Amino acid sequence: MKKLLLAILVVASSCSSIDCPISTKVAVNYGFYNASEQKDTLTDTLSVWSQRKDGTDTLLYNSGVNKTTLTLPISYQRPEDVLIFRIADTLKSVTLDTVWIKKEDIPHFESVDCAAHFFHTLTDIRSTHRGIDTIYIKNPSVTYDTTVEHIRIRFKDRH
């Protein structure tokens, strides 16, 4: 019994396994809809940018055409993101819309072996309504789940 006890003590250990999530992308998904709440295709050219801490512009989305959805990054810890939507029609007429997204930011931790990220809860959204007719929050929770549509937009009638 004593020999067995010593042998087992030598190999005494504990074990566990930690797996980091495969997908750690946290982004906001936008869906484009018409007045009947049907999926709509934006035939105009759409670009989106914002302003960095130092005041320079950062392009978040560049010249998308014939899109029904859009995925944009979200700031880690700013209480409100300010986005500029640039909508250019086929006659090169440009409409600029400012969109304000208020949110709560929640640090998200899995393990010391996995990089930490931020999850978000969208609390309010508004725009200048120049090219955007309606914009609202569909699902406020922004996490690793890339399949969720968070915001819906209806653009005004094409130029």
Place this chain on the structure above:
Amino acid sequence: MAPMAVQAQHFLKIERDSVPFFRGFAVSVDLVGAAMMHLGDYGQYEGALRVNLHDQYFPILEVGYGKADYKEDVITGIAYSASAPYFRIGADLNILKKKHTGNRLFVGLRYAFTSYKVDVSSGKIKEDPYWKWDATFDVKDEPCSQHWAEVVFGLDAKIAGPLHLGWSARYRARISHNDGQIGTTWYVPGYGIQDSSVLGTTFNVIIDI
């Protein structure tokens, strides 16, 4: 009656002999958890009080203090700390045929609980990649708790007089857990590194009293 049920009944039956039913108490300390505490980033100090019923049944209360102090990870830069007391309560069954020799072979069950607070700092996330604003964070005293169960298999050998040495191997399974707002806790006092289940061991110095 089915043969297995008969076997189980025989297995659990108190033997009729001249040995008294109440055989005393034993106290023990775990050396594996203490060694982990001193050699690694986490571990626990743990002691137990055990009742000996006819050298067959051993109701047991285990109490401990678990602690993790993980300094900034080389890759992720994350630092993590948590510390709290915990307890387990359950019983062991001596499955040796000759139960009064002083040596024991155990199987047992435990229910365990801890309530603890976690500190996490974000490490290498220094700034937002698009907006360039500061993105470090420090979570302080995030309240968390966990209930879990353990299946125990162990040996206990009589060394000299009231002194026994023993080890146990444990399979741990979470019953329920509250990880607060931060996502997932990493180390749970008394349970170990967080996962749906983990294996663990103890090595105990036991004194009959």
